[in-house]
Amino acid sequence: MDLGPHAGFIIASYGLCLLTVLALIAWVRIDKANQERALKELADQGISRARPDQGRN
Amino acid sequence: MAFWDYANPTRFLKLVQVLLPWLVGLCVATFAIGLYMAFFTAPEDYQQGDTIRIMYIHVPSAWLCMMCYTVMSISSIGTLVWKHPLADVSAKSAAPIGAAFTFMALVTGSLWGKPMWGTYWEWDARMTSVLVLLIMYLGLMALWRTMDDPIKAGKAAAVLTLVGALNLPIIKFSVDWWNTLHQPASVVRLDGPTIHSSQLWPLLVMALAFTLLFFVLHLMAMRNEVLRRRVRALRMRAASVSRPATASASAQPAE
Numbered sequence: 001m002d003l004g005p006h007a008g009f010i011i012a013s014y015g016l017c018l019l020t021v022l023a024l025i026a027w028v029r030i031d032k033a034n035q036e037r038a039l040k041e042l043a044d045q046g047i048s049r050a051r052p053d054q055g056r057n
Numbered sequence: 058m059a060f061w062d063y064a065n066p067t068r069f070l071k072l073v074q075v076l077l078p079w080l081v082g083l084c085v086a087t088f089a090i091g092l093y094m095a096f097f098t099a100p101e102d103y104q105q106g107d108t109i110r111i112m113y114i115h116v117p118s119a120w121l122c123m124m125c126y127t128v129m130s131i132s133s134i135g136t137l138v139w140k141h142p143l144a145d146v147s148a149k150s151a152a153p154i155g156a157a158f159t160f161m162a163l164v165t166g167s168l169w170g171k172p173m174w175g176t177y178w179e180w181d182a183r184m185t186s187v188l189v190l191l192i193m194y195l196g197l198m199a200l201w202r203t204m205d206d207p208i209k210a211g212k213a214a215a216v217l218t219l220v221g222a223l224n225l226p227i228i229k230f231s232v233d234w235w236n237t238l239h240q241p242a243s244v245v246r247l248d249g250p251t252i253h254s255s256q257l258w259p260l261l262v263m264a265l266a267f268t269l270l271f272f273v274l275h276l277m278a279m280r281n282e283v284l285r286r287r288v289r290a291l292r293m294r295a296a297s298v299s300r301p302a303t304a305s306a307s308a309q310p311a312e
Contacts, residue, residue, distance in 0.1 A: 001096065001097075003107045003110070004101070004106045004107040004108075005106075005172075006106065006107060006108045006172040007107070009108060009111065009168045009169065009171060009172050010107060010108060010110050010111055012168050013111045013114060013115070013164070013165040013168045013169070014114060016161070016164050016165070016168075017114050017118070017161050017164075017165065020157050020160060020161050021157075021270065023157070024153070024154060024157050024274055025274070027153065028274060028277040028278050028281060029277075031278075031281040031285075032277070032280065032281050032284070035281055035284035035285050035287075035288055036284065038288040039284065039287065039288055039291070042288065042291045042292070042295070045295070047291050047292075047294065047295045048291070049287065049291065
């Protein structure tokens with residue numbers, strides 16, 4: 001595919017957009033992993049959202 | 058179940074879990090079609106040549122950076138007026154995504170401007186007002202980080218967001234109100250688009266793909282923010298339980 005004399009500008013535009021979108025995806029995924037790890041650590045310490053009387057009859 | 062019931066964060070998380078895979082699939086498919094049209098079916102422009110292909114990412118980024126701020130403004134009204142549980146979460150989560158879209162709009166516009174206008178940057182009204190929008194996004198992200206209490210930070214940010222919303226009509230109408238280097242609107246016009254359909258369709262499909270990308274990222278970021286607030290609440294609860302014990306232990310005689 002021939003993008004003409006300004007191919008460098010076109011490729012740079014799409015490349016920078018791709019990098020920005022990948023950075024956004026990495027941000028949300030890493031953030032999710034961090035929050036889930038923190039919740040798991042708290043749950044391991046016995047701190048969870050369940051009420052103290054939950055599970056008893 | 059009424060729409061407002063999804064204001065409950067737990068119900069919202071369940072809804073996200075169901076919606077997200079479908080939205081991701083739709084987003085990827087729309088991008089595949091849009092990029093194929095942008096590179097293989099859309100013709101060169103008689104003046105711009107192949108650089109028109111930059112428009113297929115520049116214009117959707119520019120639309121989305123404004124739409125994202127509109128979402129933040131509506132969420133801010135929800136925070137201030139109705140104290141909606143997810144409104145503040147929505148506004149905070151949208152800011153980094155809006156900043157990224159604004160950055161993409163500025164960079165791709167600049168890379169299009171060099172071969173077409175002979176300059177990467179001009180301090181004209183459209184470009185300057187979009188740069189102000191980027192600064193607003195960064196300022197709001199900084200404001201949220203300066204306060205520990207998310208509720209207080211959310212209220213302050215909501216006020217600032219609504220003040221910043223004044224910039225949106227300035228961005229939209231800057232090309233009509235002032236004599237700018239940036240061309241006037243050619244798609245969203247009262248008398249209809251002035252672009253040929255062979256170039257309009259790829260643009261609309263790419264705009265749909267970018268919109269879906271925004272919703273996917275926004276839902277994911279909102280889910281993270283709900284989890285972050287749960288972590289904070291649990292840590293505070295743990296601290297409040299352990300503090301009286303620590304205090305009573307320190308009050309014991311040294312011997």
